[in-house]
Amino acid sequence: MATMQDVARLARVSVSTVSYVLTGARPISQATREKVLAAMAELDYQPHAMARGLASRRSRIVGLLLPMDERGLGATETAFVTGAAAAASAAGYHLVLSPVGVNDLDELRRLASQRMLDGALLMEVQLADPRVAVLQEVGVPLVLIGRTEDPSGLSYVDIDFDRTVRDAVDHLVGLGHRRIVYVNHSAAALTDGYGPALRTRDAFAAAMAGHGLAPLMIPAEDSAAGGRAAIAAAFAQAPDLTAVLAMNESAVFGILGELAGRGLAVPGDVSVVSMVTSPQVAELAAPALTAMTSPGSALGRIAVETLLRHVDADNGEIHQQLLPCVLEVRGSSGPPRTAAGTSTTGVGPARPAPDRTEVTARRRAATRRRA
The missing domain is CATH 1.10.260.40 (lambda repressor-like DNA-binding domains)
Structure with missing residues (x-):
């Protein structure tokens, strides 16, 4: 050699x-x-x-700090990682995934102090994220994939949740839906200050208010069982719901399963739109999910490129960028049925369906059977 x-x-x-x-x-x-x-x-x-x-005095290593639980990485989350890894590799750097969350600050401080990382990317960002202060204290360049409550002075890339939610609500309202339920992440995520959960909650309320409609948000655990429980809770509060907007990839298949278990067709009885979702996940469902497609790969790439500018040039130039999810209409959304079996858009007959009285009776019967 x-x-x-x-x-x-x-x-x-x-x-x-x-x-x-x-x-x-x-x-x-x-x-x-x-x-x-x-x-x-x-x-x-x-x-x-x-x-x-x-x-x-460089390790040529950047760290992606991504808290993980027993669920691991889903297809949509993986897009962020692969986009970041490809950008790092193209620049001659290695990307190392580290499951460091807001409760692992001592570990983060040790990792940063050893100078093993030239820079760090933070994912799953909370509005008040203590990891930011630790990295700043040690002097490690950082970029957020997400945003804190006050991101001034920080470089970040994130999803434009206001526009994403507004576009999703506009799609459903444009189809004729008036009773729309939003299934969010868990109550714990909201309490802990998880940025996307809180921002979409507020954006949903604003988008519905813009159409003169009452918002209803249901938190859900990140699991199929959580999705089933969320739909049960939604019907308890809004038995006349005709559409579900969800930003919980782990729960969305439970949502579809619960609707099927209640004898409800998608989209005939209830439309479903999934937010921040990859095409791979959307196509797994039957029918395929209408989705606000995540720009995860692009955000991962832009985050690494921004971080390496900080590492290589050390010029302190702040970069802040939002990208919206893009609506891709598939088979899970359509106009709601009326008692006459026609669409509320007035553009023609829907496929034959029971009237709302029959649908409501069917829901109640399914609930009694499940009890």
Whole structure:
């Protein structure tokens, strides 16, 4: 295996010159650089990554701090990670996933103090996220995929939740729905200050108010069982609901299962729209889910590019960007039925269906059977 000394001999330069070409620690003329690179190629020399890091005081590693539970990563979350990993690799960096949450501050402080990371990306951001202060205190460059309550002075990329929720509500209202229920993340997520849960809660209330409609939000545990329980709670409070808007990928299949268990067709009796969802997840459902498609891969890429500008240039330039989810209409949303079996949009007959009285009776019968 070729060594740095072998490269230096073939290129007829000093070993330190080879080191400077590798690390960029000192300026080297273009002619000398080309000789060294040609010698490396001829010898198939593979520089030792750790040695390069020590020489340049860089690890070439960025950390993605993503709290995880027993659910692991879903397809939509994975898009954020793969987008970030691809961008890091393209820039010659390694992305390391670390499950550091807001309750792991001592571990984060140790990790940051050891200078193993050139920079850090934070996901699952809370409105008051103590990880930010720890990284700032130690001096590690950081970028948020999400936002704190006051993100001034911080670089972040995030979903434009106001526009995303407004577009989803507009879609359902445009179809003729007037009783729409929003299934959010869990009550614990709301209490803990999880940014997306709180921002979408407020955005849903505002979007419904803009149409003169009453909002109803139901929190749900991040599981299929949580989705089933949320729909049961929704019908208890709004037995006349005709549409469900959900931002809980783990619960959405429980939502569909509970509707089917109650004898309700999607979208004939109840339309379902899933927010911040990947096409892969949307296509798993039957019918395929109308979804506000997540820009996760793009956000992961932009976050890494922003972070590396902080790491490489250290210019302190703040970058803040919001991207909305994009509506993709599939089979789970349609106009609500009326007693006459026609759509409320007035554009023609819907497929044959029982009237609302029969649907309500069917729901009550299903509830009695489940009791």
